[in-house]
Amino acid sequence: MATESKKVLYGLYNDEEDLKGAVKTANAAHLDILDVYTPFPVHGLDPILGLKESRLHYLGFIYGAIGASFGFLTMTWVFTRDWPIVFGGKPYWSVPAFIPITFEMTVLFAAWGMTITFYTICGMWPGVKAKSLDNRITDDKFCLAFDVTSATDNDVDKLKGFFSQSHAAEVNVKTLD
Amino acid sequence: MSQAVAPVRHVLITGNKSYHNITEDLCVPTEKSPTREWIIAFALSAAFLGLYVFAICWTVWKGIGEWGANRTINWAWDITNFVWWIGIGHAGTLISAILLLFRQRWRTGVNRAAEAMTIFAVICAGQFPIFHMGRVWLAFFIFPFPNTRGPLWTNFNSPLLWDVFAISTYFSVSLLFWYTGLVPDLATVRDRASGFRRKMYEFFSFGWTGSAKHWQRWEALSLVLAGISTPLVLSVHTIVSFDFATSVIPGWHTTIFPPYFVAGAVFSGFAMVQTLMVITRKVLKLEDYITINHIESMNKVIVLTGTIVGVAYLTELFIAWYSGYIYEQFAFYNRVFGIYWWSYFGMMFCNVVSPQLFWSRNIRRSIWWTFFLSIVVNIGMWFERFVIIATTLARDYLPSSWSYYRPTWVEISIFTGTLGLFFTLYLIFTRVAPVVAIAEVKSILKVAGDQYIGPDAKHDGHGKSHGKSTEKKEAEH
Numbered sequence: 312m313a314t315e316s317k318k319v320l321y322g323l324y325n326d327e328e329d330l331k332g333a334v335k336t337a338n339a340a341h342l343d344i345l346d347v348y349t350p351f352p353v354h355g356l357d358p359i360l361g362l363k364e365s366r367l368h369y370l371g372f373i374y375g376a377i378g379a380s381f382g383f384l385t386m387t388w389v390f391t392r393d394w395p396i397v398f399g400g401k402p403y404w405s406v407p408a409f410i411p412i413t414f415e416m417t418v419l420f421a422a423w424g425m426t427i428t429f430y431t432i433c434g435m436w437p438g439v440k441a442k443s444l445d446n447r448i449t450d451d452k453f454c455l456a457f458d459v460t461s462a463t464d465n466d467v468d469k470l471k472g473f474f475s476q477s478h479a480a481e482v483n484v485k486t487l488d
Numbered sequence: 489m490s491q492a493v494a495p496v497r498h499v500l501i502t503g504n505k506s507y508h509n510i511t512e513d514l515c516v517p518t519e520k521s522p523t524r525e526w527i528i529a530f531a532l533s534a535a536f537l538g539l540y541v542f543a544i545c546w547t548v549w550k551g552i553g554e555w556g557a558n559r560t561i562n563w564a565w566d567i568t569n570f571v572w573w574i575g576i577g578h579a580g581t582l583i584s585a586i587l588l589l590f591r592q593r594w595r596t597g598v599n600r601a602a603e604a605m606t607i608f609a610v611i612c613a614g615q616f617p618i619f620h621m622g623r624v625w626l627a628f629f630i631f632p633f634p635n636t637r638g639p640l641w642t643n644f645n646s647p648l649l650w651d652v653f654a655i656s657t658y659f660s661v662s663l664l665f666w667y668t669g670l671v672p673d674l675a676t677v678r679d680r681a682s683g684f685r686r687k688m689y690e691f692f693s694f695g696w697t698g699s700a701k702h703w704q705r706w707e708a709l710s711l712v713l714a715g716i717s718t719p720l721v722l723s724v725h726t727i728v729s730f731d732f733a734t735s736v737i738p739g740w741h742t743t744i745f746p747p748y749f750v751a752g753a754v755f756s757g758f759a760m761v762q763t764l765m766v767i768t769r770k771v772l773k774l775e776d777y778i779t780i781n782h783i784e785s786m787n788k789v790i791v792l793t794g795t796i797v798g799v800a801y802l803t804e805l806f807i808a809w810y811s812g813y814i815y816e817q818f819a820f821y822n823r824v825f826g827i828y829w830w831s832y833f834g835m836m837f838c839n840v841v842s843p844q845l846f847w848s849r850n851i852r853r854s855i856w857w858t859f860f861l862s863i864v865v866n867i868g869m870w871f872e873r874f875v876i877i878a879t880t881l882a883r884d885y886l887p888s889s890w891s892y893y894r895p896t897w898v899e900i901s902i903f904t905g906t907l908g909l910f911f912t913l914y915l916i917f918t919r920v921a922p923v924v925a926i927a928e929v930k931s932i933l934k935v936a937g938d939q940y941i942g943p944d945a946k947h948d949g950h951g952k953s954h955g956k957s958t959e960k961k962e963a964e965h
Contacts, residue, residue: 350507350676351927352703360700365708375716385632386644394638398645411650411727415657418720422661422713426668429709430694433702435671439695446679448698449672451507 316488319345320470321444321456322479327353330453333477334359337455342473348444348454371425378420382413442487452480459484498785500594500936503776507930510777514922514929515677517772522919525771533911540905543898544619552622554898560891561881565899566616567731568873569906572756573613574655574728575749575869578721579757580606581662584669585717588710593936596928597782600673600921601768602761603666608913609760610659612906617651619902647730654727658720665713668706671696673926725753732876739819739880742807748800752869755793755839758786759865764914766859768923777924780853787852790865794843797872801840819880827892828879831871838868 324330327349337344338359347360357364386409390396395403430436448454457470474482505513522530547554557564580603587595618627630652632642642649675696678689696702729749732740762783769778808820824832842864851857878893895903917923934940 347700348698349700349703350511350698351672351931352707353700354931356700357704362701362704365705367705367708368712371712371716389632389641390644394641396643398643401645405645408645411647411723411730412644412653414719414723415650415653418661418716419657421716422664425709425712426664429668429705433699433705435694435696435702437694438691440690441675441678441693441695441697443675443679443697449676449679449696450511454698 320459322474323452323481345456345458374424375421379417382416498781536908543901561893570616571873575753575756577609578753581721585714588714600925738815751796756869759862762862791846798840835871
């Protein structure tokens with residue numbers, strides 16, 4: 312994770328529809344949006360922000376497959392190679408009896424793998440300090456942010472103009488480190 | 489009845505709430521000092537928790553001979569209570585996972601508390617098999633790991649071991665699901681807090697910012713977790729039922745057990761959710777978020793699953809008769825008319841007859857009836873497990889070893905003690921985290937808020953997208 316400090320110009324909107332409108336306007340004006348922060352998942356925002364669909368579920372499948380193979384192969388190895396025992400006259404390699412545990416291992420690996428991946432790629436872990444622009448973003452404000460670290464005064468004025476034109480309720484500058 | 493919107497669109501948030509109102513209403517219970525009711529309830533629960541600790545120490549010190557279980561009835565209260573708690577622990581994941589896949593919006597009002605309840609119920613359930621092992625300090629032997637005893641592995645063909653895997657997976661996956669849903673709401677609490685509280689919530693909210701990409705991944709994760717939790721929740725009680733169904737005991741050895749156990753689990757789980765929600769919404773003043781519509785929806789699930797359970801009971805009896813197998817017939821005759829006849833009739837009355845009252849709309853929408861019947865159902869489901877376990881074992885193959893089971897004070901204390909454990913955990917939860925999923929409720933506000941849909945809708949859809957504003961207009965009719 313890069314820890315360089317960033318100067319951010321951000322506008323707060325009162326409604327998700329205002330925010331969506333603003334994103335569309337920004338796109339039309341070819342403004343480079345840093346990020347958008349919302350109190351809840353706003354549907355229809357991803358396509359206009361140009362966010363591609365998350366690939367998390369592919370990983371989920373892979374983790375699940377690893378879990379299934381691990382569970383099944385461990386049981387196979389234990390009961391056919393390491394310590395074969397006859398239970399109730401059944402074959403050593405009694406596949407139907409392995410299915411419940413194989414299933415549980417699939418779910419276990421998929422769930423933990425995906426969750427750990429999710430927190431890692433989002434840079435979120437216990438104790439991480441939130442790079443939060445405004446306390447009200449988790450309440451009722453919808454935030455649109457631009458990186459103005461190396462922007463000229465002219466650029467900043469242009470962005471401020473954009474915010475007032477798109478009915479932002481508030482415009483602020485904050486440095487994130 | 490002048491609603492133009494489809495009747496499936498129930499109003500789920502009342503009181504003309506804004507986003508800020510939602511934050512305010514749902515965060516305040518974690519911010520105020522505890523009310524007197526809370527303190528009394530907590531003291532009472534903690535007292536029972538103390539009783540639990542005492543009875544468990546007694547059991548471990550003296551051995552499980554202190555329980556009423558004997559050689560004939562070797563599974564008794566402990567496994568009854570275990571199955572009862574595990575069953576209760578099914579509603580949370582059902583609400584959060586299956587209803588998410590079915591896109592049922594009413595889940596948002598109750599999912600958080602129901603998931604928390606699931607986790608606490610599974611913790612309570614786990615106590616029983618663990619302490620029934622006797623030498624509990626060797627409990628880790630249930631996990632397969634390379635060891636110096638051979639290595640001697642666990643028996644992967646045994647349903648009891650499947651249970652170990654099913655329940656530990658269920659517990660940990662439910663915990664992940666619940667906590668990941670909680671993270672954005674903990675961030676909301678964090679952003680309102682100051683001082684030490686802020687530091688604490690900062691730690692537990694993992695640095696959540698609400699970035700669009702994070703929300704997208706969060707939704708992707710929730711959806712897949714829901715997708716894999718759905719078969720998981722069905723597998724857990726299926727595997728619990730295998731503990732019985734794969735045995736060769738008449739009365740247990742039946743193929744109907746898996747679906748019957750799963751339906752019963754959902755049934756009792758919803759009943760427990762109702763018991764808790766009816767109290768929680770009143771005490772924390774959440775009537776605008778957990779509305780009568782939510783309660784009615786859950787009562788519908790109760791009447792459905794109660795009826796499935798009823799059909800299963802009758803099917804069991806029919807098949808026992810139809811099998812022409814005298815041991816099976818005796819087991820069921822004994823179950824109904826034998827020494828424990830009272831528990832069978834208690835079960836039938838509580839689980840099959842009483843929920844049928846919910847066919848009446850007035851009863852379904854009555855808080856008092858809901859509360860009363862939810863308790864009745866929980867008692868009934870406890871009886872069901874007792875009927876299956878104790879009555880079957882009490883009359884085994886050898887009449888000379890027939891026996892009668894009575895719980896000792898130790899077992900009664902452990903059971904009431906786990907209720908104390910459960911409510912203590914739940915009460916702590918209501919103090920530290922929002923009991924209703926804040927972000928999820930906000931996300932349905934515009935499709936389920938009373939100012940947008942329903943008879944009193946007044947918003948004109950200002951600034952809304954085109955599709956939505958036509959919906960609004962319809963709603964205003």
